[in-house]
Amino acid sequence: MKRNAKILVCYNAPVSVFSIYNGKPVSNNSDSLDLSEYSFADQIHNIKKILSEEFSEVETFAVDKNIKNFIDKLKDFNPDAVVNFIESVEGITNYEYCVAGLFEIMNIQFTGNISSTLGNCLNKERTKIILSSYGIQTPKFDVLNPNQKINSRKIKLQFPIIMKLDEEDASIGISEFSVVKNFSELKKHYEFLSETYNKKILLEEYIEGREINVAILNGKVLPLSEIDFTGLPEEFPKIVTYEGKWIEGSEYYNFTKPICPAKLNKKIKSKIEKTALRAYDVMNCRDYARVDIRLSNENIPYVIEVNPNPDISPDSGFVRAANSAGISYNQLLKTITSFALERKKYDSLIKAI
Numbered sequence: 001m002k003r004n005a006k007i008l009v010c011y012n013a014p015v016s017v018f019s020i021y022n023g024k025p026v027s028n029n030s031d032s033l034d035l036s037e038y039s040f041a042d043q044i045h046n047i048k049k050i051l052s053e054e055f056s057e058v059e060t061f062a063v064d065k066n067i068k069n070f071i072d073k074l075k076d077f078n079p080d081a082v083v084n085f086i087e088s089v090e091g092i093t094n095y096e097y098c099v100a101g102l103f104e105i106m107n108i109q110f111t112g113n114i115s116s117t118l119g120n121c122l123n124k125e126r127t128k129i130i131l132s133s134y135g136i137q138t139p140k141f142d143v144l145n146p147n148q149k150i151n152s153r154k155i156k157l158q159f160p161i162i163m164k165l166d167e168e169d170a171s172i173g174i175s176e177f178s179v180v181k182n183f184s185e186l187k188k189h190y191e192f193l194s195e196t197y198n199k200k201i202l203l204e205e206y207i208e209g210r211e212i213n214v215a216i217l218n219g220k221v222l223p224l225s226e227i228d229f230t231g232l233p234e235e236f237p238k239i240v241t242y243e244g245k246w247i248e249g250s251e252y253y254n255f256t257k258p259i260c261p262a263k264l265n266k267k268i269k270s271k272i273e274k275t276a277l278r279a280y281d282v283m284n285c286r287d288y289a290r291v292d293i294r295l296s297n298e299n300i301p302y303v304i305e306v307n308p309n310p311d312i313s314p315d316s317g318f319v320r321a322a323n324s325a326g327i328s329y330n331q332l333l334k335t336i337t338s339f340a341l342e343r344k345k346y347d348s349l350i351k352a353i
Contacts, residue, residue, distance in 0.1 A: 226262035
């Protein structure tokens with residue numbers, strides 16, 4: 001029997017705001033299909049079908065800048081819970097937390113993380129400051145504004161350094177050129193990033209070592225996943241790039257394959273899990289998140305990113321970890337939706353007291 005609940009699945013239709021997403025000059029760009037633009041939009045129908053097996057009424061809504069239209073939809077449908085898959089609004093990632101804030105203002109329960117968590121985690125500098133204040137290991141870093149004058153004396157970090165856009169996710173702007181070995185390479189890539197994206201740039205000491213993804217569901221760690229860089233050309237740094245996530249047929253797409261569960265001894269596995277859970281807690285995550293860790297050659301886990309509301313497409317790393325824990329994709333979607341419904345139920349009980 002279906003549960004009597006009205007569910008609204010909210011998502012952002014794919015929109016491009018940058019001329020380049022893969023973090024390298026046009027002459028180096030691939031003509032392969034960019035899955036970030038099409039893969040999720042194609043899944044919405046299937047998500048509605050899966051949730052309709054469990055809940056009495058399910059609708060979908062693509063969110064854009066017409067906020068009045070969005071608010072009218074929320075008022076008219078009056079959902080018991082929103083399944084929040086919004087990662088940006090018309091390509092602007094900073095609006096992700098604003099949409100969650102709207103749900104909070106309207107007292108509508110929604111899946112995933114709250115607005116402050118989404119806003120804090122999108123800002124890599126802020127995330128690292130918070131993690132460091134709690135004694136959680138994260139690589140040393142600095143931040144440069146776009147189009148400022150830089151010189152070697154201003155760079156206090158040890159090379160190699162990895163360069164990232166401070167307020168973007170989905171590995172936008174990350175390529176084989178992101179890891180620089182000296183100031184000359186840094187200056188050249190800094191100028192490219194500034195001109196292309198006009199955003200703050202995070203400089204981070206590059207941790208040479210294994211990359212571990214830690215999927216966390218409702219405060220419980222799922223089987224750990226490791227990125228296998230076997231076969232990646234020697235001249236390419238062992239990192240997860242935009243192409244590795246989204247460009248089929250690229251070198252990084254072909255040779256950055258996850259292994260789940262990761263092969264780790266008990267002591268190191270426990271250390272990674274404790275570090276990831278601590279990061280999850282101090283960033284005030286809820287429902288589901290992924291913590292990305294670099295394990296140094298001395299087996300020290302460094303948190304490189306905390307990802308609230310990570311991709312849960314059927315072929316995503318999070319779903320792979322869930323499958324390893326015996327949780328199917330269908331079960332995962334229904335479980336995450338149920339978290340929001342439980343909060344709705346709790347709110348109703350409090351009001352009744």
